[in-house]
Amino acid sequence: MSRQISSLLAIAAVCVTLAPAPAFAQAPKKAAPVDCEQVKCLALTFDDGPGKYAGTLLDTLKKYDAKATFFLEGQYVKSRPAFVKRMVAEGHEVGNHSYSHPDFTKSEPGTIRNEIKKTQDAVKKAAGVEPKLLRPPYGLADLQTADVATEFGMPMILWTAGSEDWASKNVDAIKKKTMEVAQPNGIILMHDWVKQTVDAMPALIKSLQKKGYHLVTVSDIVKGQNLQPGDIFPVPAGWEK
Template sequence: MALTFDDGPMASTAKLLDILAAGKVKATFFLVGQAVEEAPELVRREHADGHELANHSYSHADLGRSSSAKVTSELARTQAAIKRATGVTPTLMRPPYGSTDKQVATITKRMGLAQVLWTVDPLDWQSRNTKSVERKVVGETRPGYIVLMHDIHPSTVAAVPSILKRLAAKGYVFVTVSELYGKPLAPGRKYIER
């Protein structure tokens, strides 16, 4: 199964990276371009720790309701910010709010970005409740699933140690999204689970 974290990096990301390193767990980070520019050292650490870096737009824009020029700009600016910080050019993106359409598919195909959505959403941004996040992730995860969380919320980061322990006890292995599929993902196409 793949753990994914959206909207960072932020201050709470550093603690999450410590937790993941202690558990020898790799995750996929869907990064907001503005946050990358504000905290490039955290993005460099994510990369150095072996995590997968992916695009989550520049300003957390609703891409499915945006013009072609805006979608292109949001994605291109984030690609550039991540490349400047780490030397890496992402091949995955997640549309904020899961908002996508044919135009987004066409643009992401042209830019070489596969669209990665999710199978489990604990609504951590809404509840901000550590126990609720833990209960939903552990209860709803199945083999091949992609879990959506947000490293910008300390309540979510606090849930991760228990999530790792409980899912590992069930036999789960934590991989990046690309490792979950074991092959390059097709640009423009949507992926929800393996």
């Protein structure tokens, strides 16, 4: 072997020895699931969206590490798919709230099926997932609605209390009402098309977290309920299945 080749080999060996070990990117750690039997949980739910203020709302939820459930209307999923994709990417839950918000209790079964299916398809196209939960428009359901929900394998989700944001459209009133009705394992009705709701969220989330609430998805809240397709929760007074 020539002296020149020997020198080059020696230099190469030194370079290999001194080269830093390759850095392997670590996958981000997933947050541990919240056990709502052990800690105070609350689900904030937003109907009729995604509304035009959804991006600001998502920024706030991300800042305070809070999760929410969005019951979406297919017509707005179609016009604002980027918000839906972001909701899913950031760990929020998306549910089905019909395509155009008719009263299911005054609709034919075929209409109900079409409303649910079109929204399922729109969400799947926007975010690659299909909602697992149905919130009937106006929170109105009957046995016929339950039968159609069963066909889609979906339980129906109502709420334990509302923020009344659609009526007041006042930041202080929305915060006050939500704090009054908040309870462990509660499901709060809100709307992301109400600007005052989105404006209230930073202070509201901080107040709820200060009281020890973990803001989680509806599925976290109902995990122990063993809901079956067509079931409704919370069960309305007089509901018989």
